[in-house]
Structures are given as C-alpha cells and as structure tokens.
Amino acid sequence: MLKIIATMDSLVIRALLVALAGLIGMVLSYFGVDAALFGAKAEGLVDALLLVLTAGGVFYAAYARATRPNPPLTERAVEKTIEMVRAGKLESVAVPPKQGGFARVAFLALVAGLALGGLSLSACTGTRAAYKAAQDADDTAYVVTRHYRSILREAADLKDSGTLSGSALAALRNAEQIATPIVIGDEATGQVGLRVLAKTYADARAAYDEAVNADTREALDAANAKLSQAVNDAMRAVAGFLRALEAARQNTTQVLPFDDARALPAGVAA
C-alpha cells in the first residue's frame, strides 16, 4: 500500500522552503532596500547569512533526497510510482507515514526565537535615533512628547482591541493621568507643558544669538534650566507609563517583545 504524506512533512520540501526564504531575502536586497541604518559591514554580513541559509537549504535538500526515504506527496506521484513498479522499473517502495528532519516544530520554534531575538535587538533603533538626533533641550522636549504620543497610541490600540481590561487598564489610565499634564501641560491647574517651555527657550536663544549680553545670557540660562528640569520630569513620567504598558502587556499576552524604555537616556527609567 503506497500512501502520500503531507507536503510539509517532506524533508526535501522543508529544506527547499528554507532555501527559498534566503533567496527571497537576497532578491529583496538586490532590489535596493539596502541603506540607512545598515552600515556596509552589517549589510555584507546579512547578505552572507542569507547566502549560507540558501546554500545550506539546497545542500540539505539534496542530502535528504539521497539518503532519506522520499514518500510521494501527490496521488499522481503514487500512480506513477505504482506504474513503474508494475513495469519493473522499481523493485520496492518505502512508505513511512512521516518523515523526520530538522524543520520540525522544535526547529521552527528555534528559528522563531532567533528571529525574535534579532527583532527585539533592532526594535529600538528608531527611538534611539530620535533621542540621539536631539541637538538641544527643545529638540529633546519634542522627542519626548512625540515618544509619549506613540506609546499612548499603542496603549489606546490595545484597549480598543479588547486585550486590556481590569487592573491593567486602570493602572495604565492612572499612569496617563500623571504623565499627560507633565508632558503637554494642564490648563486647569496652570501647569506648563514642554511645548511652551521649548518655545520660551528657543526665543531666549534667538535673543541671545542676536545680542550677546548679560541680560540675554541670564534669560537663556533661566529658560534652559526650566526646560531641562521639565524634560527630566517628563522623561520619568513617560518611563512610568512605559512600565505600566509593559506590565499590562505581560498580564494580557505574556509577550514582552518591545522595551523602548531601554532607548531612554540612562537613569531615566530607574
């Protein structure tokens, strides 16, 4: 009795899919998605890894075809094989119900783990780049405000998707009520937000650049001190909101893939 096996149970097919994944990566690289954040050295390393993946997949497919049982995958192949046996061109047929191989669930989980590790390591690059791009206190104020908006959006999306509820949602809402007035100000209490302080600082700096004297210097120092203090307070508040968001993620999905508190300047998240 000759039985077919599922396509994905074929070791040869699995190995070829691994090779295909590497090949697709190389084709994408060829079509110009190279750039910005990858230096030439890292880019070359990625290309080399893709090449090794493809070559390894093809080699293993050939090895598996040569040394492992290869049951048919389609009824058409079964018919052809039986015809060949009847015609005397084949003497016997191996029919194992399943094949082993490196691309089992455990292997796929390993690949997923490696991918996750790589993705998590690369996940904060934009956030780090933004804080690094800030040349002045008013730039940092803008980055902190924008960062806060992004993670607020993520939290609101989680809430709207129904994955946040109960104490996790309550904790996030509390963290928001603490952080928002610090970041954008609060008209009700007269608390000034980063935008106003950044504008004051920019004006003071422009005045100082125009006329360097003791008065403009004093005004610039005062504006700088106020803005720097407000930025530090806002960073702490944003870090607090991030911690609440991560705790909420833990409670709902048990997944913590992204920790952009790591991207905040040292000492802020503590």
Add this chain to the structure above:
Amino acid sequence: MNLQTLQELGITGLRGLSLGLSLSGNAMAGAFIDKVANGLQAGSDVDRDMQAAADLLAAGKASDADWAEVVQGVKDEAARLQDD
C-alpha cells in the same frame, strides 16, 4: 537591507509561521507566535514614528505645526485611552 524592512519581513515571517503552525494542527503554538507578532508590530509602529522624528530633527527644528500636531495627538490618544 534597511533594518525596519527587516523588521517588517521578520514580522511577516512570524505571521506566516503562525498560520503554518495553526494549519498543521499546532493551534496553541500558532496563537502564541501570532501574539508575539502583534507585540512586535506595535513596537515596530512606535519605532517607525520615532525614526520619522529622528529624520525631522536631522533636517532641522520641529516647527510650530509639528509641535501642534504632536500635542493634539497626545490629547486625542489620552482621550481614547480614558474613553469607556
């Protein structure tokens, strides 16, 4: 290859893996991988926005319009989070 493109490829790959696992009878593993992909996607969205902020600052200062948009965004998202 652009790092964010790699992230997107990785997330797409994880979603494909999740689908494959689910279709091959490993529903729990598929669901777990899907949650991982969702978490990474959220992180990727934040990171993409921050990269845009980095690009903006590399080109100069944030304008009044940039500030206004961000501050309004904070208000809108905060209201959405608090909304029942």
